[in-house]
Amino acid sequence: MLDFLGDLRRTHMCGALRASEAGKKAVLMGWVNRRRDHGNLLFVDLRDRSGVTQVVINAERNAVIHEKAEALRNEYVIAVTGTVKLRDANTVNPNMPTGEVELVAEELRILNESKLPPFLPSDTALTNEETRLKYRYIDLRRDVMQFNIELRHKVAKAIRDYLSAQGFFEIETPFMTRSTPEGARDYLVPSRVQPGTFYALPQSPQLFKQILMISGFDKYFQIVRCFRDEDLRADRQPEFTQIDLEMSYPQPERVWEVVEGFLTAAFRAAGSEIKTPFPRMDYDEAIRLYGIDKPDLRLPAFTDVRECFAPENLQQLAVNTNLPVVAIRIPKLGELSRAERDSIKPLFVSKGGAKVFEDFKRIEKNFPEAAAKIVAKSGVEAGDLIVIVAGSAQTVSAQTEAQTAVPVPPHRKVTPQELAIYASAGLLRLALAQKYAERHGIFKKTGDPEKDFRFLWVTNFPMFEWDEGEKQWNAAHHPFTSPHEEDMPKLETGVESLNDPQSALSSVRALAYDVVLNGTELGSGSIRIHRQDVQRRIFRALGMTEEEARARFGFFLEALEYGTPPHGGIALGLDRIVMILAGAESLREVIPFPKTARAVDLMVDAPTPVGEKQLRELGIVVKK
Ligand code: ASP
Numbered sequence: 001m002l003d004f005l006g007d008l009r010r011t012h013m014c015g016a017l018r019a020s021e022a023g024k025k026a027v028l029m030g031w032v033n034r035r036r037d038h039g040n041l042l043f044v045d046l047r048d049r050s051g052v053t054q055v056v057i058n059a060e061r062n063a064v065i066h067e068k069a070e071a072l073r074n075e076y077v078i079a080v081t082g083t084v085k086l087r088d089a090n091t092v093n094p095n096m097p098t099g100e101v102e103l104v105a106e107e108l109r110i111l112n113e114s115k116l117p118p119f120l121p122s123d124t125a126l127t128n129e130e131t132r133l134k135y136r137y138i139d140l141r142r143d144v145m146q147f148n149i150e151l152r153h154k155v156a157k158a159i160r161d162y163l164s165a166q167g168f169f170e171i172e173t174p175f176m177t178r179s180t181p182e183g184a185r186d187y188l189v190p191s192r193v194q195p196g197t198f199y200a201l202p203q204s205p206q207l208f209k210q211i212l213m214i215s216g217f218d219k220y221f222q223i224v225r226c227f228r229d230e231d232l233r234a235d236r237q238p239e240f241t242q243i244d245l246e247m248s249y250p251q252p253e254r255v256w257e258v259v260e261g262f263l264t265a266a267f268r269a270a271g272s273e274i275k276t277p278f279p280r281m282d283y284d285e286a287i288r289l290y291g292i293d294k295p296d297l298r299l300p301a302f303t304d305v306r307e308c309f310a311p312e313n314l315q316q317l318a319v320n321t322n323l324p325v326v327a328i329r330i331p332k333l334g335e336l337s338r339a340e341r342d343s344i345k346p347l348f349v350s351k352g353g354a355k356v357f358e359d360f361k362r363i364e365k366n367f368p369e370a371a372a373k374i375v376a377k378s379g380v381e382a383g384d385l386i387v388i389v390a391g392s393a394q395t396v397s398a399q400t401e402a403q404t405a406v407p408v409p410p411h412r413k414v415t416p417q418e419l420a421i422y423a424s425a426g427l428l429r430l431a432l433a434q435k436y437a438e439r440h441g442i443f444k445k446t447g448d449p450e451k452d453f454r455f456l457w458v459t460n461f462p463m464f465e466w467d468e469g470e471k472q473w474n475a476a477h478h479p480f481t482s483p484h485e486e487d488m489p490k491l492e493t494g495v496e497s498l499n500d501p502q503s504a505l506s507s508v509r510a511l512a513y514d515v516v517l518n519g520t521e522l523g524s525g526s527i528r529i530h531r532q533d534v535q536r537r538i539f540r541a542l543g544m545t546e547e548e549a550r551a552r553f554g555f556f557l558e559a560l561e562y563g564t565p566p567h568g569g570i571a572l573g574l575d576r577i578v579m580i581l582a583g584a585e586s587l588r589e590v591i592p593f594p595k596t597a598r599a600v601d602l603m604v605d606a607p608t609p610v611g612e613k614q615l616r617e618l619g620i621v622v623k624k
Contacts, residue, residue: 003109008079015051019100021084029079032072033122042069049146054102055080065108075114081107133602148590152578158269162262168219173208180206181478185229195619201227207556209246213567214559218248232597237587246569255570270581278455284413286458291426296519297454298442299433303327303378309370323391326425327378330385330432332440347431352420357388389425456516463510466501472543473505477512479538481526484509491537498543525570532560
């Protein structure tokens with residue numbers, strides 16, 4: 001019963017038929033999206049990736065086809081030859097691009113049948129995600145997924161075209177390599193030829209792209225898969241795609257200019273004109289104003305309202321007068337009920353003794369003067385929510401002691417104690433904004449790209465990050481990031497500094513930068529170290545001995561000795577960019593074959609155990 005395609009050639013895409021084609025012949029091929037049986041008249045909505053066209057099969061005109069069409073079911077694959085006809089005025093469907101026409105069938109071939117799928121691409125209600133992922137090929141037929149995957153293609157192509165036009169070469173780097181420096185867990189691949197040894201899948205092409213600069217390719221890019229064995233969240237995947245680039249001799253501003261250029265091209269491909277250059281903000285300023293290193297500029301910054309209170313007010317409130325007192329403002333919430341005000345406190349996560357005053361009404365009642373000043377200073381308007389975060393007085397003595405003992409390191413404007421207050425306030429600010437998103441409507445798209453897409457460069461990150469668990473310094477970005485020239489001498493402080501969270505290492509700034517969009521980090525990069533002696537000093541500061549550094553990155557340290565040009569670059573997450581452009585909730589909506597939160601591919605059922613023979617060849621014994 002199934003017909004061979006034979007001499008038939010598809011002449012049109014299903015979504016492309018228009019009134020101008022009326023009277024012409026067309027051959028359409030696609031899936032039966034829906035079938036409506038009106039006795040002598042049978043309507044088939046025929047679907048391919050471009051859209052849907054209505055096919056009419058009329059028993060009076062063509063009894064043979066009509067009989068054949070009776071057998072059609074959802075998701076059968078068919079070919080229809082016919083004549084394009086204008087629909088009667090009363091049956092025109094203005095909601096369909098092809099709504100003015102229909103194809104009157106003259107020949108019908110059933111190319112393949114389909115079992116009844118567990119859900120239909122045309123279903124309006126979404127089935128559960130596990131079923132969608134198991135039957136991904138059905139799920140991908142849905143128009144939203146077709147749109148997202150096409151968008152991904154367009155965005156990637158715009159980026160490729162832009163970078164190629166700027167003189168960048170797309171150069172591939174290996175997937176089977178050794179551990180790279182991003183610091184997540186590696187995915188390992190056992191070697192059969194050398195049992196007991198392993199390749200690591202790259203967490204990024206970091207060292208290869210730097211070596212490409214040493215190799216003389218002074219502008220490199222790659223849209224490349226990276227692999228990190230991390231605990232997964234909604235916006236993480238074990239394998240994800242980076243837009244990775246590196247160039248020789250750039251100032252940071254040159255890298256930013258290139259990124260702004262390809263993002264403009266990418267957003268244009270998705271229909272949005274964005275404005276460049278993006279604003280820039282120092283890391284310290286981001287912390288002071290937003291309590292986070294990836295500020296969402298759609299929401300107002302904090303106001304420091306310490307000065308609004310008289311000293312005795314602060315004493316009465318048991319607030320540490322040496323630490324910032326921060327007002328968080330969430331606009332346009334309207335009056336909150338008692339219960340709503342009570343639900344603010346549980347959202348607060350206190351770091352380093354930070355405390356919250358969630359009931360501004362009470363502050364207004366008890367400290368009317370201070371409240372009036374706060375309202376004026378933070379620009380509060382009717383209906384705005386104001387919440388105050390401050391340091392608790394209980395920590396006063398310990399902290400003043402610590403503060404007098406350790407002066408604020410030069411170049412670092414935010415002390416660790418202040419950071420705790422800002423960070424607590426930053427988290428609460430986001431939690432409140434998310435909780436009341438419906439009410440303030442700030443996250444809703446307006447159609448104006450300048451309002452909808454708030455980009456930002458965050459610059460001058462700290463070079464090192466204190467790991468409280470391991471009691472050691474880690475590279476905040478990665479160990480190949482260049483410190484600020486002026487901060488280099490701080491790397492020379494003695495071995496004690498390696499075990500001291502307050503040491504001069506805390507104030508070393510890196511030539512590192514992040515590009516942020518609406519509070520999401522899109523990418524990170526840096527100017528790199530190009531001198532072997534500096535690289536050695538960084539490894540030392542990270543507590544790595546010469547031997548350890550050689551064992552991990554020896555090949556790279558050697559390469560650095562052969563005339564390395566100054567260089568720098570960045571990598572941005574393609575999946576995230578497409579997710580934002582698609583307005584999707586999860587990365588899985590823009591990755592054709594994603595993994596679940598448990599790192600499982602439900603369609604192919606991976607990972608799986610492998611046979612004894614394969615394990616034996618690899619010299620692997622699996623512990624039961
Ligand atoms: N390799 C870095 C990362 O994946 C990005 C960069 O420094 O270019 O985070």
